[in-house]
Amino acid sequence: MTIEITNAVKCRGVSKVFSQGELAVHALTDIDLDIAAGEFVCLSGSSGSGKTTLLNMIGGLDVATTGEITVAGKRLDKMPMSELADLRLQHIGFVFQAYNLIPVLSARENVEFVMQLQGIEADQRRVNAMEILQQVGLTGMEDRRPAELSGGQQQRVAVARAIVSKPALILADEPTANLDSENSDKLMTLMRELNSQIGTTFIISTHDEGVMAFAKRLIRLHDGRIVSDEAI
Amino acid sequence: MSPGSQHTSWSIVFRIAWRNLWRNHRRSLIMLSAIALGLWGMIWMTALMRGMVDQMIDSSIKTLSGHIQIHAPGYLDDPSIEYLMPPLDESPALQSLLGTDDVVAWSQRIRVPAVIRSERDVIAVTLVGIDPEKEKGLSFIGDSVTEGDYLTSVDDNKLLVGKKLLERLETRLNRRVVLMSQDPENNIAERGFRIGGMFDTDLEATETGYVFAGLETVRKMLKMGPGVSEISLLSHDYRQLDPLLEKTRSAAPAADVKSWIEQDPYMGSMLAVMDGFVLVWFTVIFLALSFGLVNTLLMAVFERTREIGLVQALGMKSTNILYMVLIESIIMLLMGLAAGNILSWLTILPLKDGIDVSSVAAGMEFAGMSSTLLPAVKMYDVVLANLLVLVLGIAASLFPAWRASRKVPIEAITRVWQ
Ligand SMILES: Nc1ncnc2c1ncn2[C@@H]1O[C@H](COP(=O)(O)OP(=O)(O)OP(=O)(O)O)[C@@H](O)[C@H]1O
Ligand SMILES: [Mg+2]
Numbered sequence: 051m052t053i054e055i056t057n058a059v060k061c062r063g064v065s066k067v068f069s070q071g072e073l074a075v076h077a078l079t080d081i082d083l084d085i086a087a088g089e090f091v092c093l094s095g096s097s098g099s100g101k102t103t104l105l106n107m108i109g110g111l112d113v114a115t116t117g118e119i120t121v122a123g124k125r126l127d128k129m130p131m132s133e134l135a136d137l138r139l140q141h142i143g144f145v146f147q148a149y150n151l152i153p154v155l156s157a158r159e160n161v162e163f164v165m166q167l168q169g170i171e172a173d174q175r176r177v178n179a180m181e182i183l184q185q186v187g188l189t190g191m192e193d194r195r196p197a198e199l200s201g202g203q204q205q206r207v208a209v210a211r212a213i214v215s216k217p218a219l220i221l222a223d224e225p226t227a228n229l230d231s232e233n234s235d236k237l238m239t240l241m242r243e244l245n246s247q248i249g250t251t252f253i254i255s256t257h258d259e260g261v262m263a264f265a266k267r268l269i270r271l272h273d274g275r276i277v278s279d280e281a282i
Numbered sequence: 283m284s285p286g287s288q289h290t291s292w293s294i295v296f297r298i299a300w301r302n303l304w305r306n307h308r309r310s311l312i313m314l315s316a317i318a319l320g321l322w323g324m325i326w327m328t329a330l331m332r333g334m335v336d337q338m339i340d341s342s343i344k345t346l347s348g349h350i351q352i353h354a355p356g357y358l359d360d361p362s363i364e365y366l367m368p369p370l371d372e373s374p375a376l377q378s379l380l381g382t383d384d385v386v387a388w389s390q391r392i393r394v395p396a397v398i399r400s401e402r403d404v405i406a407v408t409l410v411g412i413d414p415e416k417e418k419g420l421s422f423i424g425d426s427v428t429e430g431d432y433l434t435s436v437d438d439n440k441l442l443v444g445k446k447l448l449e450r451l452e453t454r455l456n457r458r459v460v461l462m463s464q465d466p467e468n469n470i471a472e473r474g475f476r477i478g479g480m481f482d483t484d485l486e487a488t489e490t491g492y493v494f495a496g497l498e499t500v501r502k503m504l505k506m507g508p509g510v511s512e513i514s515l516l517s518h519d520y521r522q523l524d525p526l527l528e529k530t531r532s533a534a535p536a537a538d539v540k541s542w543i544e545q546d547p548y549m550g551s552m553l554a555v556m557d558g559f560v561l562v563w564f565t566v567i568f569l570a571l572s573f574g575l576v577n578t579l580l581m582a583v584f585e586r587t588r589e590i591g592l593v594q595a596l597g598m599k600s601t602n603i604l605y606m607v608l609i610e611s612i613i614m615l616l617m618g619l620a621a622g623n624i625l626s627w628l629t630i631l632p633l634k635d636g637i638d639v640s641s642v643a644a645g646m647e648f649a650g651m652s653s654t655l656l657p658a659v660k661m662y663d664v665v666l667a668n669l670l671v672l673v674l675g676i677a678a679s680l681f682p683a684w685r686a687s688r689k690v691p692i693e694a695i696t697r698v699w700q
Contacts, residue, residue, distance in 0.1 A: 111696070135597045136597065138596065139598075144596060146696055148696055150695075154298055155298070155301075166293070167294070223696065
């Protein structure tokens, strides 16, 4: 008996070329990739290998130069902007590499932001946000603004926001970059729990061997190409 | 919740807009003050203009014209004794109209050119025969006698003379003067009067141009029949005279019926010029304001590119981002307007008794200005100025808001910038 696994993400022949003046930068070349619902994938590769670019394509934040990307059964290149926005809001949780929090909102309000756009009731939002902030170890810092938090604390708020509304797919770009190994392990454990308990699909980019240890599947990128793809 | 159902989450849009407003205190406060001062300038300027115009119109109406004047045809071209209206008992329609609620006050007058002679000088004036009781509240003469006594009846045989005219004639109260005019037969009519009262007005031309005596006294002096030169009447609002004008014309079809503005086209065009000036003034202030507003908002939007990119990436729709900037602008406008209204009120309130402009008024008397200027704050003007700033302000914010709602390149939030 075979169980049919629905693909959470499907990439076919995806390439991305940035033109910088006369120079063409091939950030991604001919990527074929299937990620099933419920997988826990790590993307590794040296700096400039194309991790962020790939995550952006899958998240519908950038458009592939050639190739097709399908997320949750929908072709992203065929979607208008507002539908893409809705797909991101309802379906995908993001942790960005460089800039994550709205400066004028407190940690709790940042976590509530996505839930608010989703139309979740204020009481429910608050309960969820407090709970998740506690899980990422930020109890007592709920009312601080991003500027009053350290880089690692900000990153944990961003992870909290990405997972709080339990989206089907979470794209996390170096979520542990600013964390010590203890906090990094805690965060990874939390994500793994979420993955095994409710089947959230994770794609996490990282440089960190410690993080890769949590992966169920490890994909290595080099110069915009997949050089290895193995289940662990 | 299904995709495509993102609603506008006003509470988050408001919260971010409100906090964004206070991120750059200094910039926001400058903009708020500019809006407040702009509104203040608009309200003040119109209040002064309206005050001036009201005063000019009021003094023109009070001088003798009333809101509506009725004459015999031909009188206005040649204001002499030849053109008289039949007595009121002969036109019952007009008489009953004058008794209606539309008419606040009215009076009949005889008004002829004359010459006044003292021991020292001879000066041409207009002799006006009045019903002293009925002139009260209708024309200035009813409350402008500052020395001596006002006339007591239509038979009063004393004369009221203006302050300036007394000086020119080099005579005083209670002295005698002689008035000369023409009777209906073109003979010289002459009569001596004792000066019973002196009147004082803001207008030199009025003080030197008119002398007043009892209606019947003048009638006897001129040996004339029962007719009068004019009927002047006052209604409620000088801007809304058309219905009454119609009624008066049909009640006195043979007469020449004119509103104050038809009688004084100079005043009418003055009014139009003032309105135009107010509009130009509003436009200038508003252009300056909107320039600042657009600039401030664009600067803010530019500074916030990264976070705008972030909320877009998280799935906030562009319309919500547009609202975010618009609401920030609307809050700023509303607060600025509130401050502007309070400021206007605080600065105009102490001046409700008028501003002393006697130092510059001398040159403006010709136009009917008096030496104190009463700022006239009209609800209509205040509401108009507020609405104008608000509506056009929002319109001006549309461009920065639209800029914000456009897609931000994703590198803004996913690349680590060196
Ligand atoms: N907007 C852009 N314009 C030009 N080149 C770009 C742009 N974005 C990415 N690149 C290039 O594409 C390549 C892949 O970049 P990407 O950011 O995906 O790498 P990465 O694997 O995420 O690196 P890091 O580990 O440093 O985050 C790099 O060579 C980068 O310089
Ligand atoms: Mg990267």
